[in-house]
Amino acid sequence: MKAKGLLMLGLGMAIALFSETANALPGQTTAEVAAWIKKNPTLSPYSGQTLLVHRTDTPAQRFTFEASVFAPGLATPSADPGIVRTERINLFDMINGVNFNRLQESLRSIYGLEIYQDFKQARVIYSYPNPAMVQQARTLTLPLQEALKGEIRLGSRFAYWVEFPQPQDGKPIMGKVTILLKSDVDKLEAQLRNR
Template identity: 50%
Template sequence: MKSVKLLSVLSLGILLALGASRADALPGQRTEEVTAWINSNPTLRPAVGDGLIVQKSNTPAQRFTFQATVFSPGRITSIRERGTIRSERFNFYDQINGVTPERLKESLRVIYGPDIYQDYDRSRLVYEYPTPLSVDLSRRQALPLLRAQQGQLRLGERFAYWMEIVKTKEGKAYNGQMTVFLREDLDKMETELRDR
């Protein structure tokens, strides 16, 4: 039953390596190291020339993107160190199976391995949205996106994590993302999420 669940969770056919691979490249490392890790990661399986961005698609209704960047998550600011990765993000768009927080967490484990998954699992919740205040504001000002975006900002021992899904009016989530980033960028990200 568990393997059937995993297969449906990873149905895009892009996360085929269900074994626990070790994360060899993470935010804080040089772009060359991260590019080499992406190219050798059996889960990501990039095409030739993908570099720091990997895009996969089974159908227009199912897409996956992985991106490592020298920018911190959120609004773009100046680059502190051009050759150092500050954040890595993967996101799903899946109209067939939907996207859930559990699917994003399992994908984190499959891509990065048990050490990063455990860091996430033990992380402290810093901020969660939507808040009751933003839901009320969303209703009063007819801003449905405020309550459609549901996410968490977490702080682990090694990294900070931002997970977000976006639900439709019917309450289904077809789009979601998980970002692994440097702990020193947490305050910036929290401020931006609270100011939405």
């Protein structure tokens, strides 16, 4: 009976920990997000890191998580500087590479199943590059711009922006996934279409 009670207590703690995984998201206060970052076992920030977590395992492998009060894209003044508008995960890995699946798994490990499912079920509303963009990048000899792939997804709770360079030769070594408020999607899409 005692073992069953300990098992139930352990299960309850695991459920509580898992349900807390995505407690801080865009739309919440900077204080709420900072507290969540501090408690998030996947992020495990160093002392003094609040809205920005930066880890370097080796010079060839880096991870950054950043919560910001600014909408993605070109910086514009925030209507409420105390509210987080975006949260971004940046990966750089010259050893293992960074692909779309790895970015998705990073999202899942940081935010948990609910946000991961919102991302997976979100519909793609814009993707790039299109053939005209590729041709323009080739004409101007801009290989990074030619290789840059991305998409904006609109979920039921949030919008998501995924971006990574996909070189013709070799593997992609960096990428990012950003969670943003759905109200900021039109601004981001317009800026991406005009870059």
